[in-house]
Amino acid sequence: MLPPKSKKNDGRTSDLAFLWMLTTLGAEWRQWQELAAKWMATQTLGISDKREALGRFFESYIAEYAPYAISDLSLFFKGYQGHKCSSEEFEQIIRSTVAASANIQKGMNYAYEFIDFVVKDVFSEKDNYGNLVPLVLNPLRKIKKGYVATETVRNPLPYRYIQNLRQILCPLPDKTELTIIGQNLKQEEKLLPAWHYRHFKYWVWAQHAGSDWFEVGPELIDKNDPDCVWRTREVTRKGKKITLYQIWSPVKAMMIFIKLHLPLRSSQVRMLDSGEADTWRYENGRWILNTRHDFALGSAKRPFGKGIFRRIYDTMTGLYSTGLYINTNKTADQNKNELERGYIIPWQNEEVLYWLEKLRNWQEKYNP
Template sequence: MTRKKQDGRTSDLTFSWVLTSLGQEWKIWQQFASEWLLSKHNGIHERIHALIIFFEDYLKNKAPYAYDINLFFKGYKGHICSSKELETVVRIRLNRATNVTKAINYPTEFIDYIITNYYSEPNDNGHLSPLVQNPLSRISKRINQSATRTETVRNPLPYRYIQDLRQILCPLPHKSELLAIENNLKSGEALLPPYYYRHFKHWIWSQSGNEPYRVCRRPLFLRECPDEKSKIHP
């Protein structure tokens, strides 16, 4: 641990520590990493930290054959690198979801850079076509399962169901009524949306003095039910 703190890796923009820690055979990776980082203008420290984990904790231990970068893309003796395996390694060192996500997505971005610049060639249309596939893939931020949920786990009500229910409880004005309202508007006054002209007094059940319609919820349709066989569903 002391050696790692003294080799200046957390501020080394050239990744020279890769050659001393992993070996000279990793020189191509060191050159690509230095070149990739040079093209970035923000998040430098986070990118360096992500590649430290990627190189020393992941490639060195899980895919030591990857010093041959071609084998990194092809796999070796049945082993193929993946974001899932990388995430397992990352979580040993990091806990926060945001940090874990960056520690996976930055190496993925790094590999994409290598593919675009060194493992692609123009197709018939002049567009770059990758010759290899990135074994890593970006992940989204994963919320801790123990965190409090702020959204319902139930399926939302269909919008048509809500429209039908609203029309039963308080029907909107018919075209003829809207036309009459429009004719009685003051000069320069515009016609407002139909629901503006509906109030509590227009609710059918409020006029009859009875309880509201009892509604049975069914997929894709709405129907009235006898009182003794129905309940009001939320």
């Protein structure tokens, strides 16, 4: 068996198809390699610099800091187990290996342009007017000549702010907590993505920031449910002191959460349907026939579906995946009947699906 090729003789200096990645880094890099070759084929200037910048991006950043994204590109945008890719992190890596400011700029900007290409090529869909709509945000950013680290070229709200806002609203376990969780797992259990260890009870900032509490009877409170956030208040009514029981509603906080993860307008989020009348029901990552509600419509052969959870059949694999159905689309819905409105986001965003399912279950239990 031949030893693996070193960086010096793996042919990368003249390999614009990035085939060296498969021999030097491994076959699991196939999708990154194909996208890199496809992007490079569209370039006409600065070929050598772009080839070198992508090589550094793959080897120094993805391989070392985000190895979870090697075989699953979507995790580069979503993150995994508390880590999310960012310009700040990538910039530090480039600065540790590159001295010239011009080369730092090229390394950042060419990686950004490549990821922007990936978003358009893989993680976008056409709207009713044929325009591409991105389904994910590019976590990298461009830097201008002269290099001002705090400036952003494209996004009005830098991605690191979006990350911080997500963490404030829905704080995920840190590495220490995940380590403890992993140590307490049973032998046959595997560590799940970080959000699986969170419930609405952890959304403390939203509970204190808003007035989304409503009165309920004490019998409705489930003290064993981590998604049932409740409190008592002593008040005086008609001259008598009484105890009020209140439950916190996560609906408004979920609106903010969805907007921090998906490129949707507030009006679109407000109009999303929980899908309780749909033929198929999304439950714990699987699809089952909806027998929970007697008002469910359609049948297995002719299913009805207007809810946010969308069952998508892949004709190539014969398997089903889960996308998102947005039931409003502003002017594109004009002159359409109700069943033709909206559009599908064919992206199985596990974190968003997890919390949407929690919200639907909460509504069924506490706000029927």
